[in-house]
Amino acid sequence: MTADHASGAAAEQLAAATRLVALGRQDRQPGAGVNAPLEFTSTYIADGPVNYARAGNPTWSAFEEALGAMEGGEALVFASGMAAVAAAASLVPRGGTVVVPAHAYNGTTSLLDELAESGAVVVRRLYADEAGAAGDVLDGAAMLWIESPTNPMLEVFDVGSLCAAAGERGVVTVCDNTFATPLVQQPLSLGADVVLHSVTKYLAGHSDVILGALVTPRTEAGSGLRDRLARHRLLHGAIAGPMETWLALRGMRTLHLRVERATANARELAARLEGHPHLDRVRYPGFGAIVAIEVAGGASAAERVAAATRLWTHSTSLGGVESQVERRRRHPGEPESVPEGLLRLSVGVEDVEDLWRDLDQALRA
Numbered sequence: 274m275t276a277d278h279a280s281g282a283a284a285e286q287l288a289a290a291t292r293l294v295a296l297g298r299q300d301r302q303p304g305a306g307v308n309a310p311l312e313f314t315s316t317y318i319a320d321g322p323v324n325y326a327r328a329g330n331p332t333w334s335a336f337e338e339a340l341g342a343m344e345g346g347e348a349l350v351f352a353s354g355m356a357a358v359a360a361a362a363s364l365v366p367r368g369g370t371v372v373v374p375a376h377a378y379n380g381t382t383s384l385l386d387e388l389a390e391s392g393a394v395v396v397r398r399l400y401a402d403e404a405g406a407a408g409d410v411l412d413g414a415a416m417l418w419i420e421s422p423t424n425p426m427l428e429v430f431d432v433g434s435l436c437a438a439a440g441e442r443g444v445v446t447v448c449d450n451t452f453a454t455p456l457v458q459q460p461l462s463l464g465a466d467v468v469l470h471s472v473t474k475y476l477a478g479h480s481d482v483i484l485g486a487l488v489t490p491r492t493e494a495g496s497g498l499r500d501r502l503a504r505h506r507l508l509h510g511a512i513a514g515p516m517e518t519w520l521a522l523r524g525m526r527t528l529h530l531r532v533e534r535a536t537a538n539a540r541e542l543a544a545r546l547e548g549h550p551h552l553d554r555v556r557y558p559g560f561g562a563i564v565a566i567e568v569a570g571g572a573s574a575a576e577r578v579a580a581a582t583r584l585w586t587h588s589t590s591l592g593g594v595e596s597q598v599e600r601r602r603r604h605p606g607e608p609e610s611v612p613e614g615l616l617r618l619s620v621g622v623e624d625v626e627d628l629w630r631d632l633d634q635a636l637r638a
């Protein structure tokens with residue numbers, strides 16, 4: 274952060290767009306670069322604040338300052354979203370119960386299921402339609418995992434009331450905020466204990482890096498969690514490369530512009546897709562830039578649509594500037610309750626008429 278601005282809580286008085294652009298920069302010394310330094314070093318001259326680069330790096334600090342201010346807490350960068358998921362899951366005591374949405378990201382549910390097989394944790398599924406009565410599901414649990422909207426079913430949970438129900442029972446809440454981004458919701462302000470990001474997606478935003486992050490509150494309890502997560506990162510070694518972190522910070526500078534444009538495109542496409550003769554259903558929560566469509570004719574028809582697009586890329590992942598389409602049930606880890614013909618559309622920032630023409634011709638092909 275520049276010397277002219279206060280960091281931490283004071284920075285949160287700046288608008289989100291300003292925080293994205295202004296934070297995580299060098300001190301305003303004459304001759305200093307305006308961007309965060311990119312240091313390729315494994316070690317540092319003794320007696321400084323950090324002595325070995327598995328424990329810290331100036332590019333991490335810049336990225337963590339910017340993301341922390343966006344989420345209203347303190348961030349830790351990890352090698353990938355899954356490295357962050359593994360670190361967060363390590364907070365569950367041995368044999369403890371984790372409540373996780375049935376349609377959470379399939380890497381998350383697969384990891385928790387593996388931990389359950391070895392007896393490390395017990396997994397309870399949370400279905401979106403029973404979340405109103407989540408109290409019963411949470412009794413005796415150690416951790417509540419929230420993802421809202423879910424990937425790829427786009428179910429929305431009431432994050433605030435789930436966090437409150439968890440808090441009353443001493444259950445630690447982790448909220449995967451990858452889909453919503455801190456522009457749409459800040460789970461710490463809704464009572465979550467840990468916020469998770471696959472930075473790979475919207476935050477970095479250009480489909481060119483894999484990176485993850487966790488954010489904890491700036492409170493005593495939050496710093497206890499942060500210390501445990503930082504120690505996990507140090508000892509398990511799932512650390513981010515400085516180059517990836519630098520690219521992610523550069524991508525984050527335009528998060529607000531990309532999300533605004535992609536959301537406007539998604540809203541328009543969702544409206545036009547509604548009632549399309551080749552679709553059984555359109556899922557769009559009304560915000561964000563992911564739309565899920567269920568192609569009439571199931572798996573093979575959906576595969577044909579994905580293969581027939583020319584502008585949309587048929588590829589996994591989401592949150593980049595380019596529009597992507599994928600049939601999720603291609604992945605064996607995806608639950609059977611996800612329809613075979615469901616295509617997840619990650620709407621990018623291209624011209625909406627070009628996107629519509631390509632999608633419409635693929636649906637009719």
Ligand SMILES: *Cc1c(COP(=O)(O)O)cnc(C)c1O
Pocket residue numbers: 353354355356378380420424449451452470471472473474483484485
């Ligand atoms: C992609 C994704 C992850 C995993 O992140 P990686 O960066 O791919 O390791 C976790 N949660 C959600 C919601 C995701 O979309």
